[in-house]
Amino acid sequence: MSVRSTLPRSEVGAQSPHPDRPPRVGEGNLTDVSSRVGEGNPVDAAQTAEGSSTQPAARRSRAARRRRLTIYALRVLFAVVWLGSWEVTTRLNWVDPFFVGQPSGVVLRLWTWITEGTALGPLWLQAAVTMQEAVLGFLVGSLLGVVFGILLGRIDLLAEVLSPFIKAANAIPRVVLGSLFAIMFGLSLSGKAATAVVLVFFVVFFNAFQGVREVDRNLVANARILGANNRRLTTEIIIPSALSWILASLHISFGLAIVGAVVGELFGATAGLGQLIYNAGHTFDVNGVFAGMFLLAVLALIAEGLISALENRLIKWRPSRVSGEIPI
Amino acid sequence: MAGPAIELRGVTKRFATPKGGNYTALRDLTLEVGPGEFCAVVGPTGCGKSTTLALISGLELASAGEVSVEGRPVKGIADGVGYVFQSDAVFPWKTVLENVAAGPRYHGVSGAEARARARDWISRVGLAGFEDRYPHQLSGGMRKRVGLAQSLINGPRILLMDEPFSALDVQTRTLMENELLSLWSSTSASVVFVTHDLEEAIALADRIVLLTAGPGTVKGTYTVDLSRPRNVAEIRFQPRFAQIYEAIWSQLRDEVLVSYERQKHAAAV
Numbered sequence: 048m049s050v051r052s053t054l055p056r057s058e059v060g061a062q063s064p065h066p067d068r069p070p071r072v073g074e075g076n077l078t079d080v081s082s083r084v085g086e087g088n089p090v091d092a093a094q095t096a097e098g099s100s101t102q103p104a105a106r107r108s109r110a111a112r113r114r115r116l117t118i119y120a121l122r123v124l125f126a127v128v129w130l131g132s133w134e135v136t137t138r139l140n141w142v143d144p145f146f147v148g149q150p151s152g153v154v155l156r157l158w159t160w161i162t163e164g165t166a167l168g169p170l171w172l173q174a175a176v177t178m179q180e181a182v183l184g185f186l187v188g189s190l191l192g193v194v195f196g197i198l199l200g201r202i203d204l205l206a207e208v209l210s211p212f213i214k215a216a217n218a219i220p221r222v223v224l225g226s227l228f229a230i231m232f233g234l235s236l237s238g239k240a241a242t243a244v245v246l247v248f249f250v251v252f253f254n255a256f257q258g259v260r261e262v263d264r265n266l267v268a269n270a271r272i273l274g275a276n277n278r279r280l281t282t283e284i285i286i287p288s289a290l291s292w293i294l295a296s297l298h299i300s301f302g303l304a305i306v307g308a309v310v311g312e313l314f315g316a317t318a319g320l321g322q323l324i325y326n327a328g329h330t331f332d333v334n335g336v337f338a339g340m341f342l343l344a345v346l347a348l349i350a351e352g353l354i355s356a357l358e359n360r361l362i363k364w365r366p367s368r369v370s371g372e373i374p375i
Numbered sequence: 376m377a378g379p380a381i382e383l384r385g386v387t388k389r390f391a392t393p394k395g396g397n398y399t400a401l402r403d404l405t406l407e408v409g410p411g412e413f414c415a416v417v418g419p420t421g422c423g424k425s426t427t428l429a430l431i432s433g434l435e436l437a438s439a440g441e442v443s444v445e446g447r448p449v450k451g452i453a454d455g456v457g458y459v460f461q462s463d464a465v466f467p468w469k470t471v472l473e474n475v476a477a478g479p480r481y482h483g484v485s486g487a488e489a490r491a492r493a494r495d496w497i498s499r500v501g502l503a504g505f506e507d508r509y510p511h512q513l514s515g516g517m518r519k520r521v522g523l524a525q526s527l528i529n530g531p532r533i534l535l536m537d538e539p540f541s542a543l544d545v546q547t548r549t550l551m552e553n554e555l556l557s558l559w560s561s562t563s564a565s566v567v568f569v570t571h572d573l574e575e576a577i578a579l580a581d582r583i584v585l586l587t588a589g590p591g592t593v594k595g596t597y598t599v600d601l602s603r604p605r606n607v608a609e610i611r612f613q614p615r616f617a618q619i620y621e622a623i624w625s626q627l628r629d630e631v632l633v634s635y636e637r638q639k640h641a642a643a644v
Binding site: 364 | 469
């Protein structure tokens with residue numbers, strides 16, 4: 048399991064400094080192949096061909112397909128029951144749609160936003176503004192987090208001197224800094240990005256730091272015997288080894304960057320999805336709030352997909368995932 | 376001849392325990408390894424075998440006594456020392472080629488030259504065709520070959536091996552032992568080979584040093600006068616092999632029992 052499932056995106060002040068371990072290097076070797084199903088990877092195919100009979104393999108892959116279809120069907124069922132009961136109870140006025148909204152109302156609100164634009168201007172512009180703030184905050188925050196994490200991980204004195212300050216900074220609810228940044232930067236983009244930076248920094252920092260500390264001592268000893276100097280040791284052993292920790296933290300930190308951007312917009316902005324949600328809330332437009340949330344979720348999921356693609360590119364040396372892991 | 380390749384004189388090594396106490400791994404250990412000699416160090420679990428290698432390599436420094444390699448006192452990691460680790464120590468994010476080429480590159484050899492030398496060593500350990508694989512795509516035995524090539528490419532004059540084959544199955548192990556002997560015979564390296572397996576020690580070594588249960592010190596030294604080249608799979612059937620085995624085992628058994636009793640006691644407390 049990776050970090051992202053242990054930390055809810057919405058809980059801003061509660062990042063754990065000790066996330067679960069990322070998948071370990073070399074744990075998923077050939078012995079795991081038998082438990083991997085239907086991914087069509089070459090090892091799997093070779094393994095199947097070696098078997099004395101192909102029939103059980105075919106049966107197994109059929110069973111796997113059936114299981115996958117069942118899971119998709121159950122997911123659709125879940126969505127239908129959830130949204131359906133929401134729609135029906137509000138239509139029958141068992142629950143007042145004024146307070147809880149209504150799925151059809153949310154879809155209608157989205158449609159008006161798309162076709163006629165929002166009170167703040169075209170919808171794509173709001174999304175673009177928020178994404179710009181989030182991406183900027185994410186890039187700056189993770190870069191700082193990685194650099195400081197590796198520095199403190201490598202230099203004991205620095206880590207010991209700074210640790211109480213970092214703990215203190217991590218303990219304060221950093222979203223409130225958004226109000227400070229609103230004063231410092233005004234209504235500009237940088238204020239929102241700065242809020243995102245302070246949220247992203249600590250998650251990435253703690254993971255990079257822990258990643259450096261957890262480097263296999265055998266690998267370090269081997270590199271030193273082979274003649275690596277300190278610089279080589281850092282670039283060729285420490286950083287690649289910490290990379291799986293750092294990448295695991297990037298998954299949650301983009302969600303946090305969006306939280307930072309939206310919270311920043313709540314403290315004062317002229318455009319953006321956060322501002323859109325804020326306006327909807329103030330005009331008692333519950334469907335508008337849900338529509339804004341839906342858009343944010345879509346954007347976060349797209350970003351998550353991009354980060355996963357980056358992760359697979361960067362750690363291609365790692366054995367592929369085994370079936371026991373559920374990608375949440 | 377300028378004397379022994381490796382010399383440990385009255386060496387003691389203490390480690391600080393987390394509780395603030397001291398743990399003595401080695402006590403007053405004296406050991407010499409001649410140039411080009413294959414020396415096996417045998418002893419029960421926890422007798423400080425691995426610590427001995429760490430001291431020779433310079434990964435650890437002695438608490439008391441003198442450690443010198445090629446006449447020079449060990450003050451840190453020195454050139455000309457190779458180390459094959461017990462567990463996998465190949466770099467998982469590097470391909471086989473990059474792993475083997477790492478040593479020369481760390482010593483400032485150009486990329487192209489390092490790769491050419493690495494290819495040569497990869498074929499010498501029988502891994503030609505696997506240059507672009509990552510370690511997780513190899514079997515345990517193949518990863519050991521990578522580790523061996525990685526150490527030998529630096530042309531070590533001292534080769535330290537810490538139970539390198541203990542994680543392998545018996546057949547692969549015999550194969551690897553034979554290959555180690557043929558690779559070693561083409562070099563002039565002095566070898567210190569740590570193992571808990573007495574058969575492996577006799578099959579490979581010129582001389583066997585038996586350590587006592589921890590804190591380790593030398594209990595006895597035995598010369599293995601079996602002719603070379605040896606075939607590890609067959610040498611075990613020679614009567615002389617059995618005689619040597621018997622002589623060392625009668626001594627080793629007592630130490631194993633001491634170590635076993637201690638572990639039982641520690642588990643009970």
